[in-house]
Amino acid sequence: MRQREFDTQKAIHNAMEVFWSRSYKGVSTKDLLTAMGIGKGCFYAAFGSKRELYLLALRHYRVSKMLIKQSNRTPGPTSADESLRKLFGQLIDRTINQHKTCMLGKAALEFRGSDSAVAEIVDVGVSQLEETILKIILYGQGTGEIPKDRNPHTLSRFITANLYGIQVWGRAKLCRENLEEIAATTLSVVMPNKH
Amino acid sequence: MRQREFDTQKAIHNAMEVFWSRSYKGVSTKDLLTAMGIGKGCFYAAFGSKRELYLLALRHYRVSKMLIKQSNRTPGPTSADESLRKLFGQLIDRTINQHKTCMLGKAALEFRGSDSAVAEIVDVGVSQLEETILKIILYGQGTGEIPKDRNPHTLSRFITANLYGIQVWGRAKLCRENLEEIAATTLSVVMPNKH
DNA sequence: CCATATATGTACTTATCGGTTCATAATGAA
DNA sequence: TTCATTATGAACCGATAAGTACATATATGG
Numbered sequence: 057m058r059q060r061e062f063d064t065q066k067a068i069h070n071a072m073e074v075f076w077s078r079s080y081k082g083v084s085t086k087d088l089l090t091a092m093g094i095g096k097g098c099f100y101a102a103f104g105s106k107r108e109l110y111l112l113a114l115r116h117y118r119v120s121k122m123l124i125k126q127s128n129r130t131p132g133p134t135s136a137d138e139s140l141r142k143l144f145g146q147l148i149d150r151t152i153n154q155h156k157t158c159m160l161g162k163a164a165l166e167f168r169g170s171d172s173a174v175a176e177i178v179d180v181g182v183s184q185l186e187e188t189i190l191k192i193i194l195y196g197q198g199t200g201e202i203p204k205d206r207n208p209h210t211l212s213r214f215i216t217a218n219l220y221g222i223q224v225w226g227r228a229k230l231c232r233e234n235l236e237e238i239a240a241t242t243l244s245v246v247m248p249n250k251h
Numbered sequence: 252m253r254q255r256e257f258d259t260q261k262a263i264h265n266a267m268e269v270f271w272s273r274s275y276k277g278v279s280t281k282d283l284l285t286a287m288g289i290g291k292g293c294f295y296a297a298f299g300s301k302r303e304l305y306l307l308a309l310r311h312y313r314v315s316k317m318l319i320k321q322s323n324r325t326p327g328p329t330s331a332d333e334s335l336r337k338l339f340g341q342l343i344d345r346t347i348n349q350h351k352t353c354m355l356g357k358a359a360l361e362f363r364g365s366d367s368a369v370a371e372i373v374d375v376g377v378s379q380l381e382e383t384i385l386k387i388i389l390y391g392q393g394t395g396e397i398p399k400d401r402n403p404h405t406l407s408r409f410i411t412a413n414l415y416g417i418q419v420w421g422r423a424k425l426c427r428e429n430l431e432e433i434a435a436t437t438l439s440v441v442m443p444n445k446h
Numbered sequence: 447c448c449a450t451a452t453a454t455g456t457a458c459t460t461a462t463c464g465g466t467t468c469a470t471a472a473t474g475a476a
Numbered sequence: 477t478t479c480a481t482t483a484t485g486a487a488c489c490g491a492t493a494a495g496t497a498c499a500t501a502t503a504t505g506g
Contacts, residue, residue, distance in 0.1 A: 057503070057504055057505080058501085058502050058503045058504075059502090059503065059504085061502095084492080084493065084494085085493080085494060085495080086492085086493090086494095096495085096496090097496095097497095097498095100494095100495065100496080105494080105495080106494070106495090
């Protein structure tokens with residue numbers, strides 16, 4: 057047995073960054089080799105194919121880059137309002153400053169219904185996003201920030217859809233002020249007495 | 252002078268359909284030739300390059316396939332509520348039944364800030380969409396359906412972003428009921444006394 | 447320290463990419 | 477009817493796509 061010379065996780069991470077910014081078909085294996093810093097031999101030995109690596113990259117994105125992971129009410133749950141504001145703020149920053157949109161959303165659009173493996177990864181990721189938001193909603197309904205008569209699942213899905221809407225709109229128009237306005241409108245729906 | 256054997260507009264239309272469903276990099280010139288029913292010679296003579304044809308297709312989409320064109324309050328302005336419901340209904344139908352999402356939105360995500368010609372077409376298209384929705388909002392504020400104290404531009408952008416959010420969410424989760432719920436939530440923001 | 451199993455890079459393969467060349471066909475103007 | 481002009485499709489082009497073959501390097505278990 058000879059041990060691998062490169063760090064597999066680091067390689068997947070680098071591949072993910074490339075796929076994230078240039079989608080699947082926009083990236084060649086040569087691009088991947090350059091980004092990962094390895095040769096063709098071990099690329100195919102380690103990952104099998106471009107497509108398999110893409111699926112690994114998508115999963116890696118899901119567990120490491122979903123915004124909800126970072127803004128998940130740390131250091132502790134202060135308020136639903138703060139959690140959601142932070143989430144929308146980070147999203148707008150990523151959209152405008154880093155020129156990045158959710159990799160799962162891009163994958164969902166790029167592969168329509170044509171790839172069931174991708175569909176499954178995306179489905180799970182969006183579900184996780186919704187679930188985390190649901191927890192924030194329920195917390196907010198506990199503190200009274202969010203009206204108790206609203207269906208928390210409906211609100212969670214509404215917010216999730218809005219997160220994606222902001223990204224597409226932002227990519228089309230590139231205007232931070234308008235994005236903040238849109239986000240504020242969304243939040244005013246959820247927390248009518250705070251806005 | 253010899254006249255062209257094929258219908259240029261029809262060819263652009265067919266190319267648009269292919270680009271729409273499989274994006275830019277997902278389509279080869281061979282695919283385009285098949286869809287358009289012409290040979291390579293006249294393809295390059297008539298359109299110059301794949302990219303130029305894509306720009307033509309994007310513009311063709313903008314003037315012929317934007318949902319707002321079809322649901323633009325025909326046969327006459329009855330109510331903002333009906334106009335918006337129809338718009339969201341058609342969008343959900345297109346997303347779920349036809350498995351299609353706005354070509355401009357896809358283009359915005361596919362080409363980040365990398366292609367200024369695409370960016371310009373997308374920008375104009377989204378602006379047109381917003382402007383049409385703005386008219387509906389203003390009409391609704393006239394009839395009293397929509398509160399007059401809301402900024403109509405803000406509402407218009409909010410709705411536009413929601414239209415895109417619904418499409419991405421729909422592509423990820425493929426659930427009509429949830430989409431209708433999200434749309435209803437959006438409309439309840441705009442017309443609080445109607446929902 | 448040796449043998450074997452795996453890692454790696456180079457060279458190669460087959461197919462397709464977007465695009466060009468060019469001979470030929472068809473047209474309208476003279 | 478001729479002639480210049482343009483449309484057309486088949487053959488062709490270099491570049492690149494994803495993936496494979498294989499010789500060589502290297503580490504670890506015995």
